[in-house]
Amino acid sequence: STEILEADISQTDITNLVASVNEYVKTFSTKVSFGYDYENERQVILVKDSETGEIIRQIPPREMLNLLKQLEEISGIIYHDHI
Template structure:
């Protein structure tokens, strides 16, 4: 898998800010909820997803990044690929 920095989607400062914000969010959630964490790889984008899960109900309380955003990213990449294939 290629990192965001290698893809040049973020510059170094943006990448550091994103990581710091994500870590802060996770720590706040864990402190409040005191529930389970799940680390998963999103199938289509092969990016890490962290989920905070209510152990009693198996409900996903928070996702970082949200799965919907990763799904959207995968669809955009697929559409760009189709456009490129059609032009070639």
């Protein structure tokens, strides 16, 4: 598998990524949004509890893109198995 490098990710990619991930996680009472990690000086994606607003996890965009790719593969396998 090809790992996605953080330098290869544009703001548009991140916006699309957040929208896609929100579709996957909306049934889990979580919300995904943009954030900035000032300590490490980089943009991150925040996973929050949609009821309390508590930050559950901060994820670099590269890791989130790789995670989304895995989720899409899994959902494709599940969908294929049901047909």
